[in-house]
Amino acid sequence: MNKIIMMIMLATVISTVLMAMCTIISKKSIMDREKMSPFECGFDPKSSSRMPFSIQFFLIAMLFLIFDIEIVIILPMVITLKYSVIYMWMSTVIVFMIILIVGLYHEWNNGVLEWAI
Missing domain, CATH: 1.20.5 (Single alpha-helices involved in coiled-coils or other helix-helix interfaces)
Structure with a gap:
């Protein structure tokens, strides 16, 4: 005890x-x-958090994410080349690439890829 x-x-x-x-x-x-004081990457932590946000930056970030996901879809296609029928594989890749190129052309025509406002 x-x-x-x-x-x-x-x-x-x-x-x-x-x-x-x-x-x-x-x-x-x-x-x-x-x-x-808290570190806020150069911003005053006591000011309003509702600062204007560039929609152009948001659109470029979304484009990056879309093309990043498309690369993840394209990479396994190379691995499946030797296990699949070449005609079906080529037609799938060509259709996928055409969709990507048409989407990129559409966004280029809409001015999403231009930084100057």
Whole structure:
């Protein structure tokens, strides 16, 4: 019973000492206002979060995602070349590429790919 009480007292003393040391050490960092403020990538964190967003940037990001997904679809086609009928494989690849090129041409005509406004 004595050992349990001694261990509880020792744990209490150690935790109290650690908490006191942490509060003493942390008081130094409270003084520096710049280090304690949240880092918002150069934006003032106290200003409005409803800043204007470029729709052109959004459209370019969507195009990147679409073409990235299409590359993920195209890559397994090369692996399946030796296991499939060459006529069916070629017709599938050609139709897929035509759809990609027509989509890119359509977006180019709509001016999505132009950065200047």
